[in-house]
Amino acid sequence: QPVLTQSSSASASLGSSVKLTCTLNSDYRNHIIAWHQQQPGKAPRYLMKLESSGRYSKGSGLLDRFSGSTSGADRYLIISNLQSDDEAVYYCETWDSNTWVFGGGTTLTVL
Amino acid sequence: QLQLQESGPGLVKPSETLSLTCTVSGAPISRSTYYWGWIRQAPGKGLEWIGAIYYSGRAYYGSSLKSRATISVDTSSNQFSVRLTSVTAADTAIYYCARHLFSGTEYWGQGIPVTVSS
Numbered sequence: 001q002p003v004l005t006q007s008s009s010a011s012a013s014l015g016s017s018v019k020l021t022c023t024l025n026s027d028y029r030n031h032i033i034a035w036h037q038q039q040p041g042k043a044p045r046y047l048m049k050l051e052s053s054g055r056y057s058k059g060s061g062l063l064d065r066f067s068g069s070t071s072g073a074d075r076y077l078i079i080s081n082l083q084s085d086d087e088a089v090y091y092c093e094t095w096d097s098n099t100w101v102f103g104g105g106t107t108l109t110v111l
Numbered sequence: 112q113l114q115l116q117e118s119g120p121g122l123v124k125p126s127e128t129l130s131l132t133c134t135v136s137g138a139p140i141s142r143s144t145y146y147w148g149w150i151r152q153a154p155g156k157g158l159e160w161i162g163a164i165y166y167s168g169r170a171y172y173g174s175s176l177k178s179r180a181t182i183s184v185d186t187s188s189n190q191f192s193v194r195l196t197s198v199t200a201a202d203t204a205i206y207y208c209a210r211h212l213f214s215g216t217e218y219w220g221q222g223i224p225v226t227v228s229s
Contacts, residue, residue, distance in 0.1 A: 034215025043207060043222045044158065049214040059217070091158055093215045098171040100148065100211055102158040 002028035004103030022092030029073035115220035133208030146211040151204040
């Protein structure tokens with residue numbers, strides 16, 4: 001079964017950029033993942049899917065400030081020009097053998 | 112625009128069965144590309160996948176709840192449901208229904224809070 005590892009927290013200043021990391025265990029390093037954003041008190045929101053090639057496909061209405069990239073087993077969510085409402089928990093997710101798995105989430109604080 | 116809406120009781124007594132329904136609007140649940148799933152989030156915790164079902168009725172479950180969870184689908188009503196037996200306080204959570212692709216969860220319901228308490 002795939003395992004997704006995320007740092008528990010991250011912080012960056014208003015207007016700057018941040019790169020959040022989601023690491024797949026080695027047997028699943030080529031899996032597609034999805035990124036989700038959960039703002040306080042709200043349901044999660046699908047942001048994008050991200051392939052092992054680094055190709056990503058964003059969800060409807062997602063701003064250009066959000067992008068993705070890949071390096072080996074690592075999948076990144078990059079947010080540029082950080083805004084206060086980017087403060088949220090970000091989850092990665094993958095699928096294998098009819099099972100969907102989530103990472104533990106990274107809490108992003110915008111300073 | 113696809114919408115998913117959870118419904119069911121917000122309070123369940125310990126040892127009883129939790130039953131929730133998700134009503135899908137904006138697309139037929141019987142479209143073959145998708146799976147329809149349930150995910151929960153305990154207070155202050157992360158996301159836990161409960162299970163998912165295909166329109167044909169074939170269901171799949173996460174290992175932690177497999178023995179207590181049952182997911183069913185009603186294509187005529189464009190709904191799917193989850194039942195969780197023998198609930199305890201540890202089952203207190205927000206329950207989300209969702210549409211899954213193999214690349215991840217594309218759409219989420221707004222969530223329904225469920226408390227297990229006598």
